[in-house]
Amino acid sequence: VGADVIINKTRWDGAVQHWFDAGATLAQYRTMVINHEVGHALGHIDNETPCGGNKQAAPLMQEQSMFLKECSPNTWPLDSELWSTFVGSEP
Numbered sequence: 001v002g003a004d005v006i007i008n009k010t011r012w013d014g015a016v017q018h019w020f021d022a023g024a025t026l027a028q029y030r031t032m033v034i035n036h037e038v039g040h041a042l043g044h045i046d047n048e049t050p051c052g053g054n055k056q057a058a059p060l061m062q063e064q065s066m067f068l069k070e071c072s073p074n075t076w077p078l079d080s081e082l083w084s085t086f087v088g089s090e091p
């Protein structure tokens with residue numbers, strides 16, 4: 001957490017099995033990880049939006065590396081996640 005964006009190299013190289021089981025690719029995993037971690041740098045927290053279930057797209061800030069629950073892999077922020085934060089400055 002902070003201004004640095006840190007990526008787990010083992011997962012960068014190989015993603016996680018449940019990601020592939022859900023039909024997504026390594027390139028999509030890498031896109032998700034970068035976007036998720038940049039989300040943290042912007043002030044977003046893990047799992048701040050609940051998974052909608054029923055194979056809806058997972059929220060970007062869901063910990064998709066850990067679990068998909070009943071959601072589908074998703075690489076970009078959902079519309080509901082596109083709120084802005086004001087880290088270190090006044091709105």
Ligand SMILES: [Zn+2]
Nearest residue numbers: 036040046063
């Ligand atoms: Zn996270």
